[in-house]
Every structure is written in structure tokens, then in C-alpha cells.
Amino acid sequence: MTIHDTDIIVIGAGLAGLVAAAEAADAGKRVLLLDQEGEQNLGGQAFWSFGGLFVIDTPEQRRLGIRDSHELAWRDWQTTAGFDRPEDHWPRRWAEAYVDFAAGEKYGWLAAQGVKFFPGVGWAERGGQGASGPGNSVPRFHITWGTGPGVVEPFERRVREHVTAGRIAFRFRHRVRGLNITDGVVHGVHGDILEPSDVGRGEPSSRVVVDDFDLNAGAVILTSGGIGGNQELVRRNWPTARLGPAPEFMISGVPKHVDGAAQAMAEAAGAHLINRDRMWHYTEGIRNWNPIWPMHGIRILPGPSSLWLSPDGTRLPYPNYPGFDTLGTLQHITTNGYPYTWFVLNRAIIKKEFTLSGSEQNLDLTDRDLRKVAGRLGKNVAPSVQAFMDQGADFVVRDTLPELVRGMNEAIGNDTVDYEKVAREIADRDLQVANVFGKDPQLAVVRGARAFINERLIRIVKPAPLLDPASGPLVAVKLNILTRKTLGGLETDLHARVLRPDGQPMPGLYAAGEVAGFGGGGMHGYRSLEGTFLGGCLFSGRVAGRCAAGAVD
Numbered sequence: 001m002t003i004h005d006t007d008i009i010v011i012g013a014g015l016a017g018l019v020a021a022a023e024a025a026d027a028g029k030r031v032l033l034l035d036q037e038g039e040q041n042l043g044g045q046a047f048w049s050f051g052g053l054f055v056i057d058t059p060e061q062r063r064l065g066i067r068d069s070h071e072l073a074w075r076d077w078q079t080t081a082g083f084d085r086p087e088d089h090w091p092r093r094w095a096e097a098y099v100d101f102a103a104g105e106k107y108g109w110l111a112a113q114g115v116k117f118f119p120g121v122g123w124a125e126r127g128g129q130g131a132s133g134p135g136n137s138v139p140r141f142h143i144t145w146g147t148g149p150g151v152v153e154p155f156e157r158r159v160r161e162h163v164t165a166g167r168i169a170f171r172f173r174h175r176v177r178g179l180n181i182t183d184g185v186v187h188g189v190h191g192d193i194l195e196p197s198d199v200g201r202g203e204p205s206s207r208v209v210v211d212d213f214d215l216n217a218g219a220v221i222l223t224s225g226g227i228g229g230n231q232e233l234v235r236r237n238w239p240t241a242r243l244g245p246a247p248e249f250m251i252s253g254v255p256k257h258v259d260g261a262a263q264a265m266a267e268a269a270g271a272h273l274i275n276r277d278r279m280w281h282y283t284e285g286i287r288n289w290n291p292i293w294p295m296h297g298i299r300i301l302p303g304p305s306s307l308w309l310s311p312d313g314t315r316l317p318y319p320n321y322p323g324f325d326t327l328g329t330l331q332h333i334t335t336n337g338y339p340y341t342w343f344v345l346n347r348a349i350i351k352k353e354f355t356l357s358g359s360e361q362n363l364d365l366t367d368r369d370l371r372k373v374a375g376r377l378g379k380n381v382a383p384s385v386q387a388f389m390d391q392g393a394d395f396v397v398r399d400t401l402p403e404l405v406r407g408m409n410e411a412i413g414n415d416t417v418d419y420e421k422v423a424r425e426i427a428d429r430d431l432q433v434a435n436v437f438g439k440d441p442q443l444a445v446v447r448g449a450r451a452f453i454n455e456r457l458i459r460i461v462k463p464a465p466l467l468d469p470a471s472g473p474l475v476a477v478k479l480n481i482l483t484r485k486t487l488g489g490l491e492t493d494l495h496a497r498v499l500r501p502d503g504q505p506m507p508g509l510y511a512a513g514e515v516a517g518f519g520g521g522g523m524h525g526y527r528s529l530e531g532t533f534l535g536g537c538l539f540s541g542r543v544a545g546r547c548a549a550g551a552v553d
């Protein structure tokens with residue numbers, strides 16, 4: 001008989017792992033929380049995140065006059081996910097359960113742990129393909145006061161309290177390489193102990209092995225994250241038939257250790273990995289002027305007014321507008337073989353409409369500094385955006401259009417950008433601004449969205465000619481594809497038990513967070529409504545921690 005070192009082993013101390021460990025320990029179980037990285041990385045990707053959470057029918061929404069409902073959100077989820085495969089059985093069940101959670105217990109559960117939200121609710125993924133198409137019908141992106149670290153904080157606190165009480169123990173620099181399985185039952189893990197590393201959070205750490213380990217438990221919960229930091233794997237899983245070939249150049253929106261190795265390890269041990277071709281990469285990536293991890297890219301969370309141009313300067317067709325339909329625009333870009341695209345805008349638009357995703361890009365919100373947050377209403381461009389305008393390799397800032405186009409061509413090292421095309425696109429667009437109606441669908445959506453007070457006050461500029469010198473200088477931003485989230489994953493049932501290809505659970509093995517496609521092996525289907533990744537970690541981590549605890553004597 002195997003001697004157990006603990007009741008439950010959790011692999012990965014990101015958000016899903018912290019939640020699972022805290023919940024299992026709350027249920028009285030002893031937990032070992034393993035991570036290949038050092039303690040400085042506690043919280044994983046969630047620490048870097050913007051802290052945006054999908055929540056339905058909240059006080060914040062109601063205060064802004066937004067009428068949201070479970071019915072509307074579930075309809076939005078289904079039109080966005082586009083579930084269409086036999087293996088979408090558990091993903092769909094998880095999606096239903098998650099939307100129930102987001103419309104029910106989620107708000108109160110987080111509030112009870114001290115999580116608060118910024119009063120303005122963001123409108124991510126606005127859709128654009130009509131009422132039956134993908135996208136959020138209403139704003140639902142709730143920004144956590146304290147951004148990503150504010151989401152991690154309560155769960156880290158709970159875990160550390162359990163560490164003090166002796167119920168949870170950390171094992172950092174423990175890289176799991178395999179599962180211990182006897183007669184089909186998962187009862188432990190083995191792997192390498194990596195040498196200590198004092199690199200900063202998110203930086204690549206040493207892979208020098210100093211020892212090995214073998215640990216056994218009543219249950220194992222896998223919360224090892226996705227594949228977005230492993231470009232080779234992203235390319236291998238890329239859905240070429242659906243999206244065209246993967247771009248030759250991509251930047252990374254996640255640290256290098258988000259490498260998918262543990263997911264592959266589980267698959268090799270008999271777990272069913274489904275929907276591996278479903279991924280959520282962004283079309284508005286910019287190279288970080290101050291990188292932390294290799295190929296470090298930042299995603300712009302854009303308001304809707306920038307003009308989006310192909311490499312030669314042709315405006316992208318409706319509905320490929322900033323912030324509308326990430327996958328649809330990605331498909332347009334990749335099937336046309338564009339290596340990059342451009343935003344053309346001006347200072348007035350960048351000031352109000354550019355938010356950069358990430359906790360370190362929004363220090364006012366991350367530090368909960370009310371005075372600095374109020375500065376967003378002032379005249380100056382946000383310091384993090386200004387830093388990119390001054391130092392970002394993808395930014396061109398000039399006073400006149402001929403100078404701007406010259407700068408764009410200098411940035412790419414050839415004459416691909418056609419001045420005449422860009423000038424014509426801008427002139428045609430600007431001719432539509434004089435009336436409060438017109439034939440330009442992008443301007444129509446901008447005007448409609450400004451009916452919502454939050455958008456008018458802090459998010460979207462009043463339509464005005466792009467070339468108006470009073471709104472200048474002009475800005476062009478070269479946009480790269482940025483890898484981020486893994487939508488497919490290990491198939492799990494509603495108890496977070498990992499399933500085998502025959503649909504039967506692998507006894508003793510649970511999974512949560514990105515490695516499980518945030519539940520079921522892909523609860524988002526093809527697309528996300530945003531804010532659903534952190535929320536997916538919270539929900540699936542909670543289920544996995546509770547169910548594993550319930551199954552261990």
C-alpha cells in the first residue's frame with residue numbers, strides 16, 4: 001500500500017491552484033502546493049492580469065443603468081462559444097454552471113473575501129454581427145480594485161493562513177514530470193527539483209535540476225495553466241483550416257513557463273485533451289519596450305474609434321473594429337496573410353481610448369491610488385501609454401499625415417504603406433463626421449455606445465475629424481498577434497474529475513483553470529466574452545478543491 005505524504009497534491013500555484021488549495025484545506029484536508037517556479041511567482045498569470053471579471057447583473061451595472069440578466073448573458077455565451085462538436089458536451093455543461101455562478105453566487109462570494117470593483121464597467125467584445133452573433137450585449141467587464149493582484153490577494157491570504165496552521169505546505173521549484181498511477185488510480189506525482197532562483201517575477205528561471213522527488217496523496221489536482229508561452233506548441237495546435245496559417249511573427253502575452261508541458265504529461269498518462277485547436281490570441285499586441293519575459297507583448301484594450309488598416313493602408317471591413325470581435329478579426333488578418341496591421345488615430349483618441357492590459361500597466365488601479373485614478377479624467381495621456389508613445393517600437397507619432405506614413409514605412413523598413421490609400425480612407429471617414437448620422441457603420445456604433453454614460457465619460461471620444469490639428473499629433477500603432485489563452489484543455493466532468501478518452505474518470509485526478517480549458521475542456525467554445533478566464537479559474541478551482549476534498553478520506 002502506498003504511504004501518502006498528504007491528502008491532496010495541487011500542481012501549480014496560479015490562481016486556480018490557490019483557490020483549489022484553499023478550498024481543500026478549508027474542508028480540513030492537508031495539501032501540498034507544488035510549483036516549478038519560485039515563491040516570487042505565486043499567483044501565476046493572474047498577478048499580471050488586468051483583473052477584469054465577467055459578472056452578471058451587479059450593483060455596479062445597475063448604478064450605470066445597465067439591464068443585464070442571466071437569460072441575456074447565457075444567450076450571449078452561446079452565440080459567442082458556437083459549441084458545435086460532440087466533445088462539447090462537458091464544455092457546454094461547464095459553461096452553463098459558470099454562467100449560473102457569474103449571475104448568482106460569484107459577486108457575494110468575492111465581496112465576502114474583500115474583493116471590490118472599480119465603479120465603471122467595461123464593454124469588451126462588443127460583437128458587431130447582429131443580435132444572434134457573438135459578443136456582449138451589455139458591458140460586463142468588472143475591473144477589480146487592485147487589478148490582478150487584487151484578485152489573487154484573498155486566495156493567497158487564505159492559503160498562507162493554512163500554511164501557518166500546518167494544513168498547506170508549499171513546494172516551490174518542484175517541476176512535475178509524471179503522475180504516479182497504480183491500477184489506473186492516480187495517487188501521486190514525481191519530477192525534478194530545480195535549483196533555487198532569485199530572478200524577478202515572470203522572468204525565465206533556471207532549469208538546472210538538483211534533485212528529484214516522488215510524492216503520494218489521496219488525490220492530485222492539476223492547475224498548471226495553458227500553452228500561450230510556448231509558441232512552438234501554439235503553432236502545432238494552430239487551426240490552419242479555420243484561421244489560415246499562423247503568423248510568422250507573434251509576441252507572447254504570458255511568461256515563458258506557461259509551456260503546456262504538464263498538460264501534455266497528463267495526456268500521455270491517459271487524460272483526454274480536447275479542443276486543442278481553440279485558442280484566444282489578440283490582434284492588438286504591441287512589443288513591450290520594457291520586457292520581462294521573452295517576446296513580451298502587451299495587449300491594447302482599445303476603445304472603438306481608431307481606424308484599423310491593413311499593411312498597405314486599406315481600412316479593415318465591417319465589423320472588424322477595435323474591441324468588437326477578436327476571433328473574427330484574427331481570422332480576417334490571418335486568412336489574408338497580413339503579418340501585422342495598423343491602428344491610425346490621434347492624441348485625443350489615444351488619451352481616452354487606450355488601456356493597456358496588465359496590472360503593471362495600470363499602477364493607479366493596482367495600487368488602489370484614488371488620486372492617480374482621478375488623473376485619468378485629466379488632460380494627460382496615461383503614463384504607461386505615454387511611455388509606449390515615447391519608447392515603443394510599434395509606435396509612430398507625427399504632426400502631419402505625410403510624416404506619419406513616412407514614419408510607418410521607416411518602422412517596417414519598406415514602402416508597403418500607401419500614402420494615397422491612407423489619405424483617402426481618412427478623408428472618407430472624416431467626411432462622415434459632420435452629421436450625427438451617416439453611412440459609416442463604425443461611427444454609427446461609436447455614437448450608439450456613447451449613449452452609455454460610462455463610455456461617454458471615460459472611454460469613447462466624440463466623433464471628430466482624425467486630421468483635426470487640435471486633436472493631434474497623429475499616432476500610428478503597428479499591431480502584432482499576441483498569444484495568450486488556451487481555450488481547449490483536459491476534459492473534466494462537473495466534479496472537475498479528469499476524464500479518459502472513453503469518458504470514464506481517471507480516479508484520483510482533478511483539473512482546474514486554464515489546463516482544463518477553465519472547465520470541461522473548453523467552456524468558452526471558440527470565443528470568450530472576456531473576464532471569464534480569471535472567473536473560470538475561481539469557479540473551476542473551487543469545484544476541484546471541494547470535490548477532491550470530498551473524495552479523500
Ligand SMILES: Cc1cc2nc3c(=O)[nH]c(=O)nc-3n(C[C@H](O)[C@H](O)[C@H](O)COP(=O)(O)OP(=O)(O)OC[C@H]3O[C@@H](n4cnc5c(N)ncnc54)[C@H](O)[C@@H]3O)c2cc1C
Binds near residue numbers: 044174262534
Ligand atoms: C497580462 C495578462 C492580462 C490578463 N487579464 C485578464 C483579465 O483581465 N481577465 C481575465 O479573466 N483573464 C485575464 N488574463 C488571463 C488569466 O490571468 C489566466 O488565464 C489565468 O490566471 C490562468 O490561471 P491558471 O491558474 O490556470 O494558470 P497559471 O497562472 O499559468 O498558473 C499555472 C502555474 O502552474 C505552474 N506549473 C506549470 N507546469 C508545472 C509543472 N510541470 N510542475 C509544477 N508547476 C507547474 C506554473 O509555474 C504556474 O505557476 C490575463 C493574463 C495576462 C497574462
